[in-house]
Amino acid sequence: MLIDGLQCGDFRRDILLKLRDGGFTCVTNTLEFWGGAIDSMDSIAAWLDKERENSDVMMIVRSVADIRKAEADGKVGVLMGFQNSGMFEGRIRYPELFAQLGVRVAQLTYNIQNDVGGSCYEPSDSGLTRYGRELIGEMNTHGIMADCSHVGEKTTLMAIEASSKPVAVTHANPASLMPHHRNKSDAVLKALVETNSILGLAVYHNITPDYATASIDGWAEMVARTVDLMGIDHVGIGTDAGHYVARPELDWMRVGRWTRSAQFGAAKTTNAYGAPAQQWMEDVSQMSGLPAALARRGFTPEDVDKLCGANWMRVYEANFG
Incomplete structure (x- = not known):
C-alpha cells in the first residue's frame, strides 16, 4: 500500500495511469486553492466526471473501506481535499455539506491569513480564531481531517490542541532538517506525536534538503531522520507533486485574487519558475x-x-472511518 497525503495539478488520464503503475493506493488531490463555495462545488463535480471517464483506473474514496476496495480492484483511490478553507465561506454549517459531497481533507489556511487563522508566510501569526476553533469542531464531527501544512506556527499548535481528532501536516518537512517557513518546528512535531497525528514528507525541492532530492536513497535518509525525531508511527508520504503545473498554474497558486504584487510561495526569487527537479x-x-x-x-x-500507508490509514480511520 502506497498512500500520498497531497498532490496537486491536472490529473489527466496519463497521470492517473502513472499513479496506478507506480503502485499508489490512495492520493489526496487539491480541489481548490482560492475558490469559494461555488468554485469548489464545480471542482467536485469535475472530479465526478473524471471518475466516470476513468472508472477502469480510479475511484473517489470516502472511507478506509473504500481505500481498501480501490487497492483490491487495482485502482487509484482519490481522496478529495482542499488546500484552503475558503469553500466554507465563514458558514459554520458548510463543513457538513461538503462532507456529504465527499470532501475528507481541508487545509485550514493557504498562503495568507484568513478567517480561520494565520499562514506560515504572515510576518505575525494571529493564532486560531474563534471561528476557526468552531470550524475544527464541525470538521471533527463530520469527518473532514484538518490539514496544517501551510498554516502558521501558533495557529498550527492551537489547531492541534483544539481538534478532538488527529490532524495532519500533509506535505512538509522538519524545519530542523531544512529551515523554511513552510517546514515544521520541533514544537509542532512534538504536538503531532502527542496527539497521534502525522507528518507527510514532501519531495518539493524548495523545502527539501539537497541530499533528499539527489536520490531515492537520500529521500529515505530524510525519512529516517524524521523517524528519529517523531517515531515510526507519525511519519508518512506527502509528496506535494504537481501535474502539468507551469507558470500560469504557479502564478494562480501564489497570487490568487488577493494581490497585484509578485508572490513566490516557497520558491526563491532566483528560481521562482525554475526550481531544480x-x-x-x-x-x-x-x-x-x-x-x-x-x-x-x-x-x-x-x-x-x-x-508507506498504514500510518495514514490509522489517521484516516480516526477522522472519517
Whole structure:
C-alpha cells in the first residue's frame, strides 16, 4: 500500500495511469486553492466526471473501506481535499455539506491569513480564531481531517490542541532538517506525536534538503531522520507533486485574487519558475521504488508498511472511518 497525503495539478488520464503503475493506493488531490463555495462545488463535480471517464483506473474514496476496495480492484483511490478553507465561506454549517459531497481533507489556511487563522508566510501569526476553533469542531464531527501544512506556527499548535481528532501536516518537512517557513518546528512535531497525528514528507525541492532530492536513497535518509525525531508511527508520504503545473498554474497558486504584487510561495526569487527537479523522480510512478529504498536504509517490513500507508490509514480511520 502506497498512500500520498497531497498532490496537486491536472490529473489527466496519463497521470492517473502513472499513479496506478507506480503502485499508489490512495492520493489526496487539491480541489481548490482560492475558490469559494461555488468554485469548489464545480471542482467536485469535475472530479465526478473524471471518475466516470476513468472508472477502469480510479475511484473517489470516502472511507478506509473504500481505500481498501480501490487497492483490491487495482485502482487509484482519490481522496478529495482542499488546500484552503475558503469553500466554507465563514458558514459554520458548510463543513457538513461538503462532507456529504465527499470532501475528507481541508487545509485550514493557504498562503495568507484568513478567517480561520494565520499562514506560515504572515510576518505575525494571529493564532486560531474563534471561528476557526468552531470550524475544527464541525470538521471533527463530520469527518473532514484538518490539514496544517501551510498554516502558521501558533495557529498550527492551537489547531492541534483544539481538534478532538488527529490532524495532519500533509506535505512538509522538519524545519530542523531544512529551515523554511513552510517546514515544521520541533514544537509542532512534538504536538503531532502527542496527539497521534502525522507528518507527510514532501519531495518539493524548495523545502527539501539537497541530499533528499539527489536520490531515492537520500529521500529515505530524510525519512529516517524524521523517524528519529517523531517515531515510526507519525511519519508518512506527502509528496506535494504537481501535474502539468507551469507558470500560469504557479502564478494562480501564489497570487490568487488577493494581490497585484509578485508572490513566490516557497520558491526563491532566483528560481521562482525554475526550481531544480527531483533528480530521482521524473514522474510520480518512480515512487514505487521507495519501499526498497526504505528497506536498504534498515527499516523492517512492518516499518515500511507504516511509512508507506498504514500510518495514514490509522489517521484516516480516526477522522472519517
